[in-house]
Each structure stands twice: as C-alpha cells, then as structure tokens.
Amino acid sequence: MNSTVLELKNIRKLYPGVVALDGVSMSFKKGEVHAIVGENGAGKSTFIKSITGAIEPTEGEIIFKGEFIAHNNPAKSLEMGICAVYQEFNLIPYLNVAENIFYGRYKTKGIFVDYESMYKETKEILDDLGVKIDPRTLVKDLTVGYQQIIEIAKSISRRAKVIIMDEPSAPLTNSELIYLFKIVAKLKERGCAIIYISHRLEEIFEICDKVTVFRDGKYIQTLSVAETNKEELITLMVNRDLGEQFPPKQLVKKDKVLEVKGLNTDVIKDIHFEAYEGEILGFAGLVGAGRTEIARAVFGADKINGGEILLNGKRLNIHSPKDAIASGIGLIPEDRKQHGALLHMSIQENTTYAHLSNFANKFGMIDFKKEIKAVNEYKEALKIKTPFISQKVKNLSGGNQQKVVLAKWLITDCKVLIFDEPTRGIDVGAKQEIYQLMIELAKQGKVIIMISSEMPELLGMSDRIIVMHEGRITGELYREDATQEKILSMASGGQEEVK
Ligand SMILES: Nc1ncnc2c1ncn2[C@@H]1O[C@H](COP(=O)(O)OP(=O)(O)OP(=O)(O)O)[C@@H](O)[C@H]1O
Ligand SMILES: [Mg+2]
Structure with missing residues (x-):
C-alpha cells in the first residue's frame, strides 16, 4: 500500500537577491508527523506556502494523492484537503470562536445560519480536547495561546488530509502545549499527514516521527526521530560550531x-x-x-x-x-x-x-x-x-x-x-x-x-x-x-x- 499523500519535486523559489528554496524534493505519508527544522530564513515557511498555493514557486511540481496540482491557490488546496496553520494568525478578532472555526463555510438551515449546530459542533471539538472555552466567546477576548488553539482546532473540523503547522507552539505556554499535542495525536490517529515546524527541538522528540533539516533554502536530510538527537539536528541546521550555549558572565555589583x-x-x-x-x-x-x-x-x-x-x-x-x-x-x-x-x-x-x-x-x-x-x-x-x-x-x-x-x-x-x-x-x-x-x-x-x-x-x-x-x-x-x-x-x- 502506498501511503504517500503529498509529494514535492524540485521546488525552487527565487526572490530578488535571495534563493528562498533551492530545489527541495520531499514526500509526506498518512498518519505520520513530519517535522521541518532549520535556522531563521532557511525556507521553511516558503516551502509550506508553496504547498498551499499562498505563493507560486518559481519551479517545481506538487503531487497530491497521485495527481499533479496545477494553478494552485489557497482556496483550491484547502478544498482538496490541505490545511495550514500559519505563523501569522488568520482569526477574526470580532467574531466568536464558533464563527471563526466555521468561517467561510457556515452551517445553514434553509436560508439561515445554523448557529445552534455550529455551537454544538464547536463545543464537541473543544470538549474532546479538554479546552474549557464557550464557543460564543469573542476571539479578541482570548489569550494569544487560546487563539492559537482555536486556529488549530479549525483543522480538526475541516477533516483535512494534510495539515501543516508553522510554529504552532510559539505563543503557547507549557500547559497550553498539552492541548496542541492532543490535537496532533488526534489528527495522526485519523490518518492525516502532519507537517510540523518548530524551533523548540524538544517538541519534535515528543510528537514527531520524522524530521527534515533545511539550511539556506536547501533540503539537507530526513531522519527518523527515534534514531537522531538534538545535537545531531543542531549540527545539521547550523553547520558550524556553536560552542557554549550560555556565554559566561561575571556580575560585579555596582550602583x-x-x-x-x-x-x-x-x-x-x-x-x-x-x-x-x-x-x-x-x-x-x-x-x-x-x-x-x-x-x-x-x-x-x-x-x-x-x-x-x-x-x-x-x-x-x-x-x-x-x-x-x-x-x-x-x-x-x-x-x-x-x-x-x-x-x-x-x-x-x-x-x-x-x-x-x-x-x-x-x-x-x-x-x-x-x-x-x-x-x-x-x-x-x-x-x-x-x-x-x-x-x-x-x-x-x-x-x-x-x-x-x-x-x-x-x-x-x-x-x-x-x-x-x-x-x-x-x-x-x-x-x-x-x-x-x-x-x-x-x-x-x-x-x-x-x-x-x-x-x-x-x-x-x-x-x-x-x-x-x-x-x-x-x-x-x-x-x-x-x-x-x-x-x-x-x-x-x-x-x-x-x-
Ligand atoms: N516576499 C519576500 N520577498 C523577499 N524575500 C522573501 C520573501 N519571503 C521570504 N523571503 C526570504 O526567503 C528566505 C526564506 O524565508 P522563510 O520565511 O521561508 O524562512 P523560515 O525558514 O520560515 O524562517 P523562520 O524560522 O524565521 O520563520 C528568507 O531569506 C526571507 O527573507
Ligand atoms: Mg517561518
């Protein structure tokens, strides 16, 4: 059985004076959490934006469920089942939680919006994750961490095949992180392919199966998480000797x-x-x-x-x-x-x-x-x-x-x-x-x-x-x-x- 859902071939993206992506080829499998790591500016976000059609790659091919995608754009990829949680939020602050989760595809009953059913389904998703938020709460009244959780919960309700998360944990506290991990586990169980970008390497060892390193727009290597460690990943990412993590410091108490x-x-x-x-x-x-x-x-x-x-x-x-x-x-x-x-x-x-x-x-x-x-x-x-x-x-x-x-x-x-x-x-x-x-x-x-x-x-x-x-x-x-x-x-x- 071929469990590959998404395949990228030789993706290149050029900007004036910058090669953001330099011929990256990769594939993603069902039920697998695949991390992408690399320094700031390594090309991670550019890569995922190429997959969703948010930007148009200069060169390269995208194959989803065995078919080439031509003229990709965010609406089209979403429709096909590719869902992304970007580094920047996409929530609308003055709408409530349920309205955000169902944004663009409100449930209707005749000519009316079916709020009851939207609230019910939102509550089910949140309850399932153990998140105690009323679906009627306005997004602007939530902490940044909870906003992020709502953003990710959207992907559960969309029944996507591929879910891409670009630094989902950045605004989360340790206790909120548990919800994120639960969401990832749930999506994995459903057979989603998950692409997970993070600078917190510990997380990768906690929830990911595979990890790919990018450096200067280039694909470097894919490793099985079980067979690598933090040090190896850092070496592949930075390609230079980092020395002591915290430089020594002497305090002379002054005024x-x-x-x-x-x-x-x-x-x-x-x-x-x-x-x-x-x-x-x-x-x-x-x-x-x-x-x-x-x-x-x-x-x-x-x-x-x-x-x-x-x-x-x-x-x-x-x-x-x-x-x-x-x-x-x-x-x-x-x-x-x-x-x-x-x-x-x-x-x-x-x-x-x-x-x-x-x-x-x-x-x-x-x-x-x-x-x-x-x-x-x-x-x-x-x-x-x-x-x-x-x-x-x-x-x-x-x-x-x-x-x-x-x-x-x-x-x-x-x-x-x-x-x-x-x-x-x-x-x-x-x-x-x-x-x-x-x-x-x-x-x-x-x-x-x-x-x-x-x-x-x-x-x-x-x-x-x-x-x-x-x-x-x-x-x-x-x-x-x-x-x-x-x-x-x-x-x-x-x-x-x-x-
Ligand atoms: N619209 C643009 N115009 C010009 N250069 C761009 C544009 N978008 C991205 N770049 C450049 O492409 C390179 C890759 O950026 P990208 O956002 O993919 O990095 P990243 O790996 O996601 O980094 P980070 O960890 O900081 O989010 C960077 O050098 C960036 O400056
Ligand atoms: Mg980025």
Whole structure:
C-alpha cells in the first residue's frame, strides 16, 4: 500500500537577491508527523506556502494523492484537503470562536445560519480536547495561546488530509502545549499527514516521527526521530560550531539603577524590586502571573493605581511609553507581531524611526551614513538574513522579523531594557547571538530585565531571578542558589523563600 499523500519535486523559489528554496524534493505519508527544522530564513515557511498555493514557486511540481496540482491557490488546496496553520494568525478578532472555526463555510438551515449546530459542533471539538472555552466567546477576548488553539482546532473540523503547522507552539505556554499535542495525536490517529515546524527541538522528540533539516533554502536530510538527537539536528541546521550555549558572565555589583516601590495595577499587587547596573534580572512565573504586566506598568503602557518608579534615585513620572523611552526605559514586547514591527516599512526604518535624533549631526540633520552603518552593524550582529536593509520587514522570515524589533531597541541608548520572551521563535544559533548581545549590553552598564518562560534561559542568563505568582512576587533567587525546583515551587505559590 502506498501511503504517500503529498509529494514535492524540485521546488525552487527565487526572490530578488535571495534563493528562498533551492530545489527541495520531499514526500509526506498518512498518519505520520513530519517535522521541518532549520535556522531563521532557511525556507521553511516558503516551502509550506508553496504547498498551499499562498505563493507560486518559481519551479517545481506538487503531487497530491497521485495527481499533479496545477494553478494552485489557497482556496483550491484547502478544498482538496490541505490545511495550514500559519505563523501569522488568520482569526477574526470580532467574531466568536464558533464563527471563526466555521468561517467561510457556515452551517445553514434553509436560508439561515445554523448557529445552534455550529455551537454544538464547536463545543464537541473543544470538549474532546479538554479546552474549557464557550464557543460564543469573542476571539479578541482570548489569550494569544487560546487563539492559537482555536486556529488549530479549525483543522480538526475541516477533516483535512494534510495539515501543516508553522510554529504552532510559539505563543503557547507549557500547559497550553498539552492541548496542541492532543490535537496532533488526534489528527495522526485519523490518518492525516502532519507537517510540523518548530524551533523548540524538544517538541519534535515528543510528537514527531520524522524530521527534515533545511539550511539556506536547501533540503539537507530526513531522519527518523527515534534514531537522531538534538545535537545531531543542531549540527545539521547550523553547520558550524556553536560552542557554549550560555556565554559566561561575571556580575560585579555596582550602583542601584532601577527601583520599583509598591507598584499596583489591576493585575499586579504591591511590587517591590530593584535592579543594578550591569545586572541581568530574570522574571519567572507561570503565564498569567503578572510578569508582562510589571513590564507594561514600568513602561507606561498600563495604568498604574499606585507606587513609584525610580531611576538613579530620581522619581519618574511615567504616563505613557513615550515618557518611559524619554527616561531611558525600553520594552521589547512579547507579542512582537502586534506591538513591535511596522511590517510595511523597511528594516532600516523600523530600526531607527523611534530614535532618529540619535543620528542627527550638529546641524540637526540626519547623518544617513551613520544611520546605515549602525543598522548594518546590528543586521550583522543579529544575523538578520536578507541582502539589503531596505527590504520591507513583511518580506523577512518570522524569526528575522523578531530580530528587527530587537535591533530597534538595541540601537537606543536606554539605561533599562526589558525583554519579554526575547528568544521566542528564534532559532538555536541566533538565540546565542541574542544572549551574547544581552551580556554585552550589561557589560556597558545597562540593566537587563528578562521575562522568560524558558527555564534553561532563565537559569543560564540571570544574575538574579524574581519569581511571581498571581500578581505578586513570591521569591527571589541568586544565580548560585537558583534551581528549576525552587523556581517552580515559588511560581506555584509555594512559601519557600530563599535569599
Ligand atoms: N516576499 C519576500 N520577498 C523577499 N524575500 C522573501 C520573501 N519571503 C521570504 N523571503 C526570504 O526567503 C528566505 C526564506 O524565508 P522563510 O520565511 O521561508 O524562512 P523560515 O525558514 O520560515 O524562517 P523562520 O524560522 O524565521 O520563520 C528568507 O531569506 C526571507 O527573507
Ligand atoms: Mg517561518
């Protein structure tokens, strides 16, 4: 029996100055979860967009259930049973969960939309997955994680033959990840072929059967997950020696720079902490613990009900992000798609528009040479993969878009930089570059605050870790004493207080 459902032959895609895909041939089988891994810009998203017809490959053939597909487009491939969950969401915020799941193919009874039956079927899908959401909830009122789960649940209701997931886990927390794994298991049981793209290699070992490595637009190798390991995959992906994952860092305790006293918002309560020159201060906690809210409050993005923020002993009056930036505080947000990048503008514009005055000469005119040099330096340092800095950000790969947002903040001379989930969606090699940069900035005397859900990153990078639970600080650990167990116990509200 031939269980191959989808076959790609010699797919090439050229963009001006870039070979995004360089003759990739692969096939996918029923009931198999097949991962594709590779660095940011390796061509993964371009490959799946070629399969769905979202873009037209320059060359190559697509064979689905034994037949060539000509003139492919997203509607046609969906109709045939190829369903994709893109890196960017496709949900409509002002429609409810059921309306989103059935978008474009509403159930009808006569001339009326059959809401009852749509709600019923949505509830069945969600119940089956153990997700407790009312099908009538508006999508905009869900967390990013739940929105992603709805996006994926859509594929269950569509009875697709091939399901492609492009970094489905990126916005999910560990507890939400369980739902995703359940969905994948369910689809596999039904005999779907699943193409799974992720930068979190652990996941691949948990749910995938096969893994294919892409590098620089090229197909490198397909391995059976049971017969490979993380190290081998990383070597194939990056093709260079990565060395130590977390660069060494020495903290010499210097002056107190930031002091937060009794900060209160609707979510966080009575927050006190301080941060020192050259320190990397980690914030740990489960999702919803209030870490992002602290960042937003300090940055002037959320209304403060009480408390003080002091910088170098001076009390700040922050009412908006503009005030925060003027005082020397920067925030690199968690949701970089929504709050970070201006997709229709170039890399250069995105990096410097907020700080053009930094590049002014003594006559107040912009020194373009200086600007271009600075942008190019960060493009190199962060390995933003594109031939020119005039490239529009929307044309970059997902991970490279993230790097542009990072570059924008790194180029400022903020005294305090808050990174919210700095390495989400970033490949293993680039992660290291970002760690290296953070350490570099700390060495220059900046304060780095790092909110992260990745335990190795918190433990490997932070000089000190503050742990939160339900809007309050529940503990603080110095690098030497910090362990995963202690952090988890504090994050779940345990009383342990180790100083
Ligand atoms: N519309 C476009 N115009 C020009 N270049 C593009 C366009 N779309 C993609 N590229 C380039 O093609 C290459 C492959 O991008 P792709 O999005 O497939 O990478 P990826 O493997 O999905 O990366 P990531 O892990 O960051 O999501 C990148 O160098 C990217 O800049
Ligand atoms: Mg991508």
